[in-house]
Amino acid sequence: MQKEQSWRELLANLPNAEKKRIVKALGIRNNTLTRWIRGHILLPHPYRLQQLIHILPLTIRARFVALLHQDPLYKHHARKLSLVPTHLEIPSTFYARILETNISVTDNLRFSAISQLALLQALDLFDPNRLGFFFTILRCTPPTDGRTVRSLYQQCAMGTPPWSTIMNQTRNFFGCESLAGQAVEQLRPIAIHDFAGYSVHPHEPQDIYAASMAACPIIRDGCVAGALLAASAQPYYFLPGHLNLLRQYSYLLVIGIDEHELYDVRHLALGTMPPIALQQEITTQLQEKLTNQVKRNPLEEHFKTWPDAEREMLHYLEEQLLTYTTSNNKQQNS
Numbered sequence: 001m002q003k004e005q006s007w008r009e010l011l012a013n014l015p016n017a018e019k020k021r022i023v024k025a026l027g028i029r030n031n032t033l034t035r036w037i038r039g040h041i042l043l044p045h046p047y048r049l050q051q052l053i054h055i056l057p058l059t060i061r062a063r064f065v066a067l068l069h070q071d072p073l074y075k076h077h078a079r080k081l082s083l084v085p086t087h088l089e090i091p092s093t094f095y096a097r098i099l100e101t102n103i104s105v106t107d108n109l110r111f112s113a114i115s116q117l118a119l120l121q122a123l124d125l126f127d128p129n130r131l132g133f134f135f136t137i138l139r140c141t142p143p144t145d146g147r148t149v150r151s152l153y154q155q156c157a158m159g160t161p162p163w164s165t166i167m168n169q170t171r172n173f174f175g176c177e178s179l180a181g182q183a184v185e186q187l188r189p190i191a192i193h194d195f196a197g198y199s200v201h202p203h204e205p206q207d208i209y210a211a212s213m214a215a216c217p218i219i220r221d222g223c224v225a226g227a228l229l230a231a232s233a234q235p236y237y238f239l240p241g242h243l244n245l246l247r248q249y250s251y252l253l254v255i256g257i258d259e260h261e262l263y264d265v266r267h268l269a270l271g272t273m274p275p276i277a278l279q280q281e282i283t284t285q286l287q288e289k290l291t292n293q294v295k296r297n298p299l300e301e302h303f304k305t306w307p308d309a310e311r312e313m314l315h316y317l318e319e320q321l322l323t324y325t326t327s328n329n330k331q332q333n334s
Contacts, residue, residue, distance in 0.1 A: 003194065007067040010060065012037045018057070025055045043073045058129050059234065066193060066236035088245050090252070094121055098252050108307070111256035112156070116167060118252050119158045125245065127160050132209055132233025134159035137253065138180050139226040140263050141173070141318050142311050147267045151175050151318050152184065152226055162209045162233065171314070172279055173321055176270040180227040183215035185268060187224070189246055190215055191238040211235040216246045220254045223262035228253060271322045272329075282324065283317055 004010040011033070014022075023033055026048065035041045044052065049068075056064055068074050098114055105113045119135050127133035138152040152175075157168040174180050183190045191214040210231040218225045228250045232238070238246075273279065 004063075004067065007064055007071065008037050008039060010064055010067060022052070022055060026051055043071065058131060062232075062234050062239070063236040065239060069239075088125060088241050090121070090125070090245070090248055095252070098255060102255050107258070111253075114256035115156055115253060116158075118249055119156070119167075122249050123158065123160055126230065126242065127232075130160050132160060132162055134163040134210070134231040136180075136229040136231075137226065138174060138229060140224060140261070141314050142261075143263070143267070144315050144319075147263075148269050149224070149263045149267060150269055150271045150322065151273060152178075152180055152270075153314060153318075155226070159231075170280075171283065171317065172276050173273045173318060175273040175322075177272050178215075179213055180215040180229045181270045184217045184224055184227050185270065187217055187219060187265060189217075189243040191243060193238065194235040209233050212237045214238040214243060214246055216243070216250045218250045218254050218257070219265075220257065220262055222265060224265055224268065225254060225257045225262050272325045273321055274325055274328075279321060282320060 004013060011019075019030075019033060023030055026033075028048070032041075036044055043049065053061065053065060094117075098117060101113050101117060102110060115137050119137070122135060123133060134157065136157040137155045139155045140149045141151045141153045143149055151173045154170060154172040154174075157170070159165065176182070176185065179190055179192060191212065193212050195211055195213070211233055212235050213229070213231045215227050215229045217227050228246060230238070230246060274282070
């Protein structure tokens with residue numbers, strides 16, 4: 001089914017019962033709605049337009065607003081309309097809670113604690129009606145040479161149904177092919193508004209439930225630590241207000257980042273990673289070998305601490321996945 005090209009088309013395609021509900025809720029005549037749809041009225045009065053936005057079904061509201069932004073006449077009413085809900089603001093009390101966590105939690109647990117608090121609170125703001133939302137926090141994979149960042153890896157993820165509501169710590173990797181990789185390279189939030197226009201989805205850990213997606217880099221003082229990736233089950237979800245809110249959460253996350261985990265953007269050289277499903281097949285085959293890395297006898301001379309073992313594991317997985325992609329590309333080109 002072809003997507004509507006304007007907000008008028010979207011209204012025209014609504015079921016008759018929904019049109020009657022809108023007419024009754026707005027207190028207007030049937031022919032008034034018809035005139036809006038046919039373009040006999042260039043744009044409804046700002047007050048009526050504001051009312052219309054708030055009574056539209058949640059499943060199409062974001063798309064309606066996105067199409068409204070594309071109407072050249074909209075700019076005349078932009079300042080009079082509040083298209084993004086006023087609740088899209090991080091409460092000041094939550095900032096205080098993050099700062100308290102930052103000084104009260106031990107170094108090795110600080111980022112995990114802040115991440116979990118941020119994701120739980122962000123889900124309430126981004127998806128209060130539980131229509132389906134998913135967050136992923138990505139970190140720069142520690143460079144093997146101490147400088148060059150070649151990939152991002154998934155630190156943790158959490159969502160609302162139909163996604164899992166349990167904190168997920170699967171180690172997926174992302175490169176320049178991903179939306180998150182592009183956001184990090186460009187140092188700005190980026191959004192894909194409707195996956196229906198894409199024959200192949202990006203390699204992010206999203207599935208058939210994701211209709212739109214956005215990514216924001218986690219940066220401080222010109223250095224990058226990773227990215228915050230968000231997916232919605234609703235198309236055209238990420239309006240400017242949502243992208244700004246995503247940026248605010250990235251500011252909170254960077255509080256828990258240590259200095260040595262920030263990398264100069266000039267040293268970014270992201271490679272290309274295989275699709276997530278293929279990555280999981282590869283890493284599953286390597287799981288036994290990787291597990292042995294952290295089961296060494298503490299009396300051995302070269303015993304590895306957990307952080308050292310995890311870093312070595314990330315290096316190994318990154319190298320295997322980058323090598324796979326390079327080999328696969330050579331075979332395709334030969």
